[in-house]
Amino acid sequence: MIRFVTASAAAAVVLAAFASQPASARTPYDGAWSVVIITDRGTCDRAYRYSVQIVDGIVRYAGEMGMDFRGRVGKGGAVAVSVAAGGSRADGRGRLGRDYGGGTWAGNSSTGACSGRWTAERR
Structure with a gap:
């Protein structure tokens, strides 16, 4: 369960990474996205979507x-997010393009530090 919470927090960070600066009324990034979070270091589960x-x-x-x-998606697609779940916390940064994006x-x-990368695809 702890590993799941950590990965969930990481996922939330990544999801939040889709936001950092003030957004205007409608942005080119608005819509449905599928985000995959991959753990490269640490004891968190390997991947989530x-x-x-x-x-x-x-x-x-x-x-x-x-x-x-x-989080927010800023000008040029810059993303920064923070996610918390239970006692876990994760932060993500990256960039979105028109249909794809990614970052770290x-x-x-409580199980230690984890880190990795994320990718996103417009649906």
Whole structure:
């Protein structure tokens, strides 16, 4: 369960990474996205896939995992997010293009530090 929470926090960070600077009324990044979070270092589970929605540059997660994430997609697609779940926390950064994006994430939990990368694809 702890590994899941850490990976979930990482996922939330990545999802939140889809946001950092103030967004205008509608952005070219708005819409449905599929995000894959991959762990490269640490004891977190290897990979997760999440569906997220970007609305007015703000990332929204429709899942029921009890994750608290915050972020925005800024000009040029710059993304920065923070995600927390249980006692775990993760932060992600990256960039979105018109249909694809990616970046890195790092987080901590009771099992230690984990880090990796994320990719996103518009749906």
